[in-house]
Amino acid sequence: MGKLKTPILIIIAILIVDQALKFWIKTTMMLGDEFPVFGNWFYIHFVENNGMAFGMELGGDWGKIFLSVFRIIAVVGIGWYLYRLSCKGAPKGLIISVSMVLAGALGNIIDSMFYGMIFNHSYSQVAQLFPEGGGYAPFLHGRVVDMFYFPLFSGHYPDWLPFIGGREFIFFRPVFNIADSSITLGIIFILIFQKRFFKDESSSV
Numbered sequence: 001m002g003k004l005k006t007p008i009l010i011i012i013a014i015l016i017v018d019q020a021l022k023f024w025i026k027t028t029m030m031l032g033d034e035f036p037v038f039g040n041w042f043y044i045h046f047v048e049n050n051g052m053a054f055g056m057e058l059g060g061d062w063g064k065i066f067l068s069v070f071r072i073i074a075v076v077g078i079g080w081y082l083y084r085l086s087c088k089g090a091p092k093g094l095i096i097s098v099s100m101v102l103a104g105a106l107g108n109i110i111d112s113m114f115y116g117m118i119f120n121h122s123y124s125q126v127a128q129l130f131p132e133g134g135g136y137a138p139f140l141h142g143r144v145v146d147m148f149y150f151p152l153f154s155g156h157y158p159d160w161l162p163f164i165g166g167r168e169f170i171f172f173r174p175v176f177n178i179a180d181s182s183i184t185l186g187i188i189f190i191l192i193f194q195k196r197f198f199k200d201e202s203s204s205v
Contacts (some may be wrong), residue, residue: 001067002106003086003087003089004086006086006092006095006099007082007086007095007096007098007099007102010096010099010100010103011099011102011103011106012134013103013105014100014103014107014174014178014179014182015106015107015110017178018103018104018107018177018178018179018182019053019110021147021177021178022111022145022147022177023129025044025046025144025145025147026115026119026122026127026129027126027127027128027129028126029046029122029126030046030122030124030125030126031046031047031048031122031123031124032045032046032047033045033046034046034149035083037051038149039102039150041150041152042148042149042150043149043150043151044147044148044149045147045148045149045175046122046145046146046147047175048065048122048143048144048145048146048147049144049148050067050143050144059102064112064141065140065141066141067112068109068112068113068140068141069101069140071105071108071109071112072109074105075102075105075109078098078101078102078105079102081098082095082098082099082102085098091196092199093189093193093197094119094190094193094197094198095143096186096189097186097187097189097190097193097197098186098190100182100183100185100186100189101142101182101183101186101187103182104178104179104180104181104182104183105179105183105184106179106183107177107178107179107182107185108144108177108179111142111143111144111145112140112141112142112144113139113140113142114139114142114145115135115137115142115143116135116136116137116138116139116141116142116143117134117135117137117138117142118135119131119135119136119140119142120133120134120135120136121136137193144177144179146175146176146177146180147175147177148175148176148177148178148181149175150172150180151170151171151172152171152172153170153171154168154169154171155168155169156168156169156171157169157172159185
C-alpha cells in the first residue's frame, strides 16, 4: 500500500479541487456567465460540453454513451497501468504524470456519469443540487463543466487562406477545466521526459 500512497494522494487532491470548483461554478453561475480574473486575458466563463477535452464532442445520444463508456474503459486501463508502475518501482516522475492523467479522466467521468442526475439545467438559471424534479439527464448523459478561458490575443486570418481567410481568430479559444489541464500536463511531462521515464525499457532493446 505504501507504494500507492503518492498516486492516491495526487488523484484525491486533483479530484477534490476539480469537483469543488465545478460544484461552485454550477451552483453560482448560469451558462454563459463570466467574470475577468486577469484583465482581458483570463476569464472564468461557464460552459458545458457533451464530449472530450477542450469542448470537442461526439454527436447524439449514442456518441455520448460511447464516449462515456470509452472513458470508463480507459480509466480502468490507466488505473491498472498505474498500479503496475507503482508496484515495480517506476520513476516517480512517471507515476506522478500517469496519476495526473488518471485523475483528470476521473474528474470528467464524474461529470458525465452523475451531474445530469444531481443537478438541474443551467440555462437562464443557477442550477440546484438535488432538485425536487430530478436532474436534467440520466446516468452517463451529464455534461462536463468547463470554466477556464484564456483569450490571449485575437486577429484575422490572412485573406489568401482558403475557407477561413478574413475570419477572426482568438487564441486560446477553447474553454477547459482542471481535469483537462491535469490530463494535458501529465501527457506533456511523459513526452518531454520519456527517455528518462522509460530508460530501462530502451536500454534492454
